[in-house]
Amino acid sequence: MQKFSSRFFIACLMYTTTSLAVAQAPAPADPLPSWNSNPTKSAIMAFVQRVTEPGTADFVPVPDRIATFDNDGTLWAEQPVYFQAQFAIDNVKDMAPDHPDWQTTEPYKSALAGDLKGVMATGKEGLVKLLLASHVGMTETQFNASVMDWLASAKHPTRDVPYPQMAYQPMLELLNYLRANDFDVYIVSGGGIDFMRVFAESVYGVPPENVVGSTAHATYEMRDGIPTIVKTGDLIQMNDNVEKPVAIYRHIGRRPIFAAGNSDGDMQMLEYTTIARNSEDTTPRLGILVHHDDAKREWAYDRVSAIGKLDQALDAAPQYGWHVISMEQDWRQIFPAEKN
C-alpha cells in the first residue's frame, strides 16, 4: 500500500509540484536563490559552513546534524485557517448526513456553515474535535486515501491553488541545502503525524519516518485475514509548546542543532535546540523564526493572532540569538508558482 499510495499521490500532484523541484534539480551556484542577501541568509550559510568544515572545533559529525522544522506557518502557509482544519471541515461536511446532531453542536455547526470564525472561536479544543472526526474508525489505507483525494482536489480559499503550492519556496531551498550538507531533516509540527506523512515526501522531500506530529491512538486487528491499523478518536499527544522537545526526545532521541518555527508553539523546541546545557556544550546551534510581516504577498500577523501567535518567542529571540526572518524583506519569492 505504501508504494501504491506514494506513486498514486505523486501522479495526482504532478501538475501542482512541477515548479517545486524538491530534490531533483541540479544544485545551483546559490543554494538559496529565493533569499535576499540579508543577514539571516548569511547567518544560515555561515552556520552550515561552520558545522561541515572538517578538522575544526565546530565540525559536527553527520549523525548529529539534526534539523527540525515546524510545518504550519514555517514550511507552508496557515491562513486563513490551518490547512488540516480545512481538510477536517471538508470531511465533516461529507460525513454530516450520518451525524444529524452536528447541525446544532459546535464546532461541527460552524464547520458545516462554512463559518471559519465560528470554528476558530471554539479554540484548540474545537479544532481537535474536528480533526479527530476525520480519523475515527478509518484504517490507515482509508485515511491516506482521503488525504490524497483532498489534496488532489481542494484549493486554497483565497489563492485558489492546490495546497502544496502554498509551501514556501525559500524553505524548500533551505531543506535541500541542509540535506545537501548531510543534515537529517525532520518535521516537528502540531499537525497530525499521519496527515503530514501523506504529502511530506512529495512536497518537502521529508520521508514518513522523519515526520513527527500530533498523534491519535490507533489499534491493530486482523480483518478478514488482513493485518489492519485502525485509527481511533483518542488524542495521545498534542505536539505543541512543551510537547515538541518531548516528542523530539521520544521520536528522534537526539538533540537537534538547527530548529525553525514561526510561533510561540515552537519556542520550547528552539530553546531545547539552541541553549547550551553546560560550559562544555559548545556545538554551534541555530534557531530561526519566520515572521509573517508581508500583508501584500502573504499575510501579516504576530502577537495577537489566533493562528500562529508569535509574541513570547519574538521577545525571546534576541536573548537566545534566534534569527527572525522577515518574509517581506528576506524572501525574494514566497510561493513556488510565483514569477519574479
Added chain:
Amino acid sequence: MQKFSSRFFIACLMYTTTSLAVAQAPAPADPLPSWNSNPTKSAIMAFVQRVTEPGTADFVPVPDRIATFDNDGTLWAEQPVYFQAQFAIDNVKDMAPDHPDWQTTEPYKSALAGDLKGVMATGKEGLVKLLLASHVGMTETQFNASVMDWLASAKHPTRDVPYPQMAYQPMLELLNYLRANDFDVYIVSGGGIDFMRVFAESVYGVPPENVVGSTAHATYEMRDGIPTIVKTGDLIQMNDNVEKPVAIYRHIGRRPIFAAGNSDGDMQMLEYTTIARNSEDTTPRLGILVHHDDAKREWAYDRVSAIGKLDQALDAAPQYGWHVISMEQDWRQIFPAEKN
C-alpha cells in the same frame, strides 16, 4: 550531551565490544559466517538478493527496505530475566534506603531479596513497576548516565560477562548484511526505548532514531535556565503484541518487508510485515523467528516459558511462511566472545 554521552559510553564499552566488530570490519566473502549453511541462511540470502536486483519485478526501492528486529531474545539473550529487569532490580537496590516501604511491598521486596522467581511471579505488571522506578524523576542526562554506568559495571549472573557480550553474533552479522544492502534497520522491542537507545548504536549499529520501544511519559521544563527533559513514571505504551505494528505505524510510517522476533509478542509484527494485503501486494517479504533450543550453548525454552514464550507464533509459522531459526542447528557460534 548526546555527543559526550556517546563518546563516554563507547570508551566504557570498548573493552567489551572489541570482538563485536559491528560496522568497522571489512565485508567478508560470506556475510553470515556464524550461520550454518542451512535452509534459513539460504532463505535470508535469497530474499536479500531478490529485493536488491534492479530491473526485476521483486526489486524493492531503497526507502522501502525497512527491517524491524525485536531485541530481547532476538538480538541478545533474555535469560534468566530480561536484562532491563536486572538493571531495574540493581537500581531498586540502590534506591531502597529512600523507600523503606519496599521491604514489604512486591515487586520491590523480591527484587531486594534477589529473588528473580519472586519478581517474575509478579508478572508484567510487577516488571513494569520495577522498570518505571528506575526512571521516575530522572532527567534524560541522568537516566542515560545510569544506564551507561550499569552497562559498564554489571555482569550477566550466570555467564559472568558484560551484557553487551550477550548479543548474538549471527544477528550482528545479519544486521550488517541488511545495512550493506541498503536496508534501514530498526529495533522494535518491548524494552524501554530510552534504555535501548543508550547502547543500540554501540552494540548493534542502530542509531537512536531507529529504536522503537516501550515508552514512559516525560515532561519538558527549564531548570536554572537549562532546557531539561524529565522522565515521569507513567507508562504511555507497552510495546508488545498488537502494539508493535501500531508503534511501527506511528514511528516509522512505512510497512517493513523484513521482521525478526522470537516470541508470541512478535507475532503481530510478523503478521503486519509479511501478510499480503491484496492481490496487488506482491512485494517479497520475510519473517524469521529465533527458536531457543540450545540448552548447552544458550537456553532452551518456548511454549511454557514465562520469558519469551513462543507458542502461537511457532504454530503460525508454517501457515505464513515464517522461517524458524534453530539456534542449535543454524548458528555455528552464538555469542561474539566465543571461540569456535
